[in-house]
Amino acid sequence: MKTFNGVGVTPGRVIGPVRLMPPAVPAPAAGERLDPGTTADAAAAALRTAAKTVQAELKHRAESANTDAKAVLEATALMAADPMLLKAAVKLINGGTSAERAIWDAAEGVATMLLNLGGYMAERTHDVFDVRARIVAALRGVPAPGIPDAPEPFILLAEDLAPADTATLDPAKVLALVTAGGGPQSHTAIIARALGLPAVVAAAGVTELTDGTMLYVDGAAGLVTADPDAALKDKAGRWASDTTGPATFDGCGQLADGSAVPLLANVGGTKDAVAAAAAGAEGVGLLRTEFCFLGRDAEPSHAEQAAAYRGVFDAFAGKKVVIRTLDAGADKPLPFLTDSTEPNPALGVRGYRTNLTSPGVLERQLQAIAAAANDSSADVQVMAPMISTPAEATEFASLCRANGLNTPGVMVEIPAAALTAASLLADVDFASIGTNDLTQYTMAADRQLGPLAALNDPWQPAVLILVKATVDGGAGKPVGVCGEAAADPALAVVLVGLGVSSLSMTARALPAVSAVLRSVTRERARTLAALALAAPSAAQARSAVREQLPLLDQLGL
Amino acid sequence: MKERTATIASRVGLHARPAAIFVEAAAELPVDVTISMQGEPAEDALDASSILSLMGLGAAHGDVVVLRAEGDGADEALETLVQILETDHDA
Structure with missing residues (x-):
C-alpha cells in the first residue's frame, strides 16, 4: 500500500483500476523534414494508414456513445480521413515535410477556414485539432490523447483536466478523478462537482502509478492509496451500500433552529x-x-x-x-x-x-x-x-x-x-x-x-x-x-x-x-x-x- | 459531365448529421462527385466526400447546390445524393 495526499474536492470512497490520461500530443517541430531514409510516398502511405486507424477508433467509440456524443464522434470520424485534409497534407509531404508536421499544418489551415466562418463551424475547430493530435499520436505509435476508452469502469488519473475533456468524460465509465495538478478550484474540481464524481486534486506523485493498478480514493479526506488492503476495501464497500446518506434535497435550506438559509x-x-x-x-x-x-x-x-x-x-x-x-x-x-x-x-x-x-x-x-x-x-x-x-x-x-x-x-x-x-x-x-x-x-x-x-x-x-x-x-x-x-x-x-x-x-x-x-x-x-x-x-x-x-x-x- | 441540382431540405443546413450522412454515401460511390453552390463556377466545386469541404461550403436550409460527376454510374450516383440532400434528416 502506498498513500498519496492530495486535496479532496468531492466526497466519496471508491476502489477501481486506474487509467492514466495520456499527456497532450506536443506539436512536431515547425518545418520538420522527412527522414532522409523515408520517401514521400512511404510517408503519405503511413499518414493514410494512421488516418484510417484513427477513423476506425472514433467510429468504434461512436457505436457505444449516447445520442449527443454519437453525432459528434461520427462527424469527427469522417474528418479523420477527410480527402481534403489528407490531400493538403500529402502536398506538403511531397514538398519534403514530415508526415507529422504535414498533417499538423494542413489541419491548421482547415481550422483557420472554419474559424473564419464563425458560429457553429468555428466551434468545430476543436474537433479538427482533436483529430490532428490523434493522427500524430498514431504516426508516432503513442497512446491517443484524451480520456482513455476502457471496457471496465475506471479511476481516471491525469495531470489536470481541461473544460473540453468533459465532453468525452462518460460518468458511467469513470468512478473517480485523481489529478497530480490542479487546485480545489481548478477545472477538474468544477467538473467533478458537476458530475458528482469523487475527486482528489493536487496529489503529488500519483503520475508514477501504472495503468491497471487498484486504487482507493477518498474524495473527502483527499487520500489516494495504491493496492488497498481489506480495511480500505471495507470502507469503500460501506460507502457504496450506505443509502442513509443525503441523496436528495427537499427544497428548504435551514439550520437546526429552523432559521432559513436559502x-x-x-x-x-x-x-x-x-x-x-x-x-x-x-x-x-x-x-x-x-x-x-x-x-x-x-x-x-x-x-x-x-x-x-x-x-x-x-x-x-x-x-x-x-x-x-x-x-x-x-x-x-x-x-x-x-x-x-x-x-x-x-x-x-x-x-x-x-x-x-x-x-x-x-x-x-x-x-x-x-x-x-x-x-x-x-x-x-x-x-x-x-x-x-x-x-x-x-x-x-x-x-x-x-x-x-x-x-x-x-x-x-x-x-x-x-x-x-x-x-x-x-x-x-x-x-x-x-x-x-x-x-x-x-x-x-x-x-x-x-x-x-x-x-x-x-x-x-x-x-x-x-x-x-x-x-x-x-x-x-x-x-x-x-x-x-x-x-x-x-x-x-x-x-x-x-x-x-x-x-x-x-x-x-x-x-x-x-x-x-x-x-x-x-x-x-x-x-x-x-x-x-x-x-x-x-x-x-x-x-x-x-x-x-x-x-x-x-x-x- | 453529368449535373444535377438539389435543394437542401435539412433545417440545420448541410452540416452536422445531414452532412455526415451525405459524405458517407458520397465516399461509397464508384465515381467522384463534386458539389458547389448554384451559380458558382464548376472549377471551384468541392469534393463531395469531404466533410470539411462541406462545412466550408456552408449550404443552409433552402439553398440550391449543384452536384457533378463523370463516367459509368454517374447518373445513379447523382440520383442517390440528390435524394439524400432533399430529405430532412432532422425530422
Whole structure:
C-alpha cells in the first residue's frame, strides 16, 4: 500500500483500476523534414494508414456513445480521413515535410477556414485539432490523447483536466478523478462537482502509478492509496451500500433552529436550470451568461439573448434568479471583447471592465435581460462580475435601473471590493461573493496551478476575513456566496456563521450541504466560524471545524 | 459531365448529421462527385466526400447546390445524393 495526499474536492470512497490520461500530443517541430531514409510516398502511405486507424477508433467509440456524443464522434470520424485534409497534407509531404508536421499544418489551415466562418463551424475547430493530435499520436505509435476508452469502469488519473475533456468524460465509465495538478478550484474540481464524481486534486506523485493498478480514493479526506488492503476495501464497500446518506434535497435550506438559509443553484443555461429546479434548488444564485457568447465571433442578437435567458427564468417561475452579466476575459476569452495578447489576463480587461473597452455590449445585454424578465414571473436580479470600486457599483446600478432592472447587485471577487463593502453596497441591493476569484486574488495564486493548491484554498483565514468584512460592510443587505466554497458542507457552516445569507452551488451539492446545515444552530455556526477565523492556516481552520462536525464523517463527506 | 441540382431540405443546413450522412454515401460511390453552390463556377466545386469541404461550403436550409460527376454510374450516383440532400434528416 502506498498513500498519496492530495486535496479532496468531492466526497466519496471508491476502489477501481486506474487509467492514466495520456499527456497532450506536443506539436512536431515547425518545418520538420522527412527522414532522409523515408520517401514521400512511404510517408503519405503511413499518414493514410494512421488516418484510417484513427477513423476506425472514433467510429468504434461512436457505436457505444449516447445520442449527443454519437453525432459528434461520427462527424469527427469522417474528418479523420477527410480527402481534403489528407490531400493538403500529402502536398506538403511531397514538398519534403514530415508526415507529422504535414498533417499538423494542413489541419491548421482547415481550422483557420472554419474559424473564419464563425458560429457553429468555428466551434468545430476543436474537433479538427482533436483529430490532428490523434493522427500524430498514431504516426508516432503513442497512446491517443484524451480520456482513455476502457471496457471496465475506471479511476481516471491525469495531470489536470481541461473544460473540453468533459465532453468525452462518460460518468458511467469513470468512478473517480485523481489529478497530480490542479487546485480545489481548478477545472477538474468544477467538473467533478458537476458530475458528482469523487475527486482528489493536487496529489503529488500519483503520475508514477501504472495503468491497471487498484486504487482507493477518498474524495473527502483527499487520500489516494495504491493496492488497498481489506480495511480500505471495507470502507469503500460501506460507502457504496450506505443509502442513509443525503441523496436528495427537499427544497428548504435551514439550520437546526429552523432559521432559513436559502440554497440556490449555479447554472449555465436552460438545461442546467431545469435539472437544478428538479433537484430542489430554491432559485438560481448564479446564472452564468457566457453560454450565450462563448464560441461566437460576434455579439448575439437581442432576440437570441432574451430567448436564452427566458428559458432559465421559466424553469424558476416565481423564484429568485440572479443573473450575472457577461464575464469574459482571463480563462474565458471572447474574440470580439477581450484582448488575448494581454501579458496578465487575470489582472486585465475582464468582467465588468470590458464595458470600458467595448461600451454597449453590457447595456444591450441588460436590455435583453429586462425583456426576458418582463415576460416571466421569476424574481430577476442582476449582478456585475469583477467590480473593484464603489464608483463602478454605482455606475452599474444606474445602468440597470435605466433599463428597468430594479434589483442590481455586485459580485465581490476582488479584495478591494470586500474591504470597501460599506460604500460598495450603498447604491446596490445585494452582493454575491465569488470565492474562486476572491481566493485567487487574495492569495495571489493562480487557480489552475497545482503547486499553489495549498494557497488557493477558500479556507485560508485571509479569505474568510474578507467574507466577514463584506457581510459587516453590507450592514444588513443580503450577501450571498456563489463560489465553489458554498458546495463544501463544512465551509458552508462557516460561511453562514460569518453572516452569509444564502449559498449558491452546483445542484449536486445541495443534499449534502443541506444535511450538514440542519445539524447546527446559528449560534453554533457562529462559534465554528470564529474557530476558523482564528486558525493560523487553511489546513488548521478546516480540521478545527471538521472536528466539531462529526456528522461529516458519518456521511462520508 | 453529368449535373444535377438539389435543394437542401435539412433545417440545420448541410452540416452536422445531414452532412455526415451525405459524405458517407458520397465516399461509397464508384465515381467522384463534386458539389458547389448554384451559380458558382464548376472549377471551384468541392469534393463531395469531404466533410470539411462541406462545412466550408456552408449550404443552409433552402439553398440550391449543384452536384457533378463523370463516367459509368454517374447518373445513379447523382440520383442517390440528390435524394439524400432533399430529405430532412432532422425530422
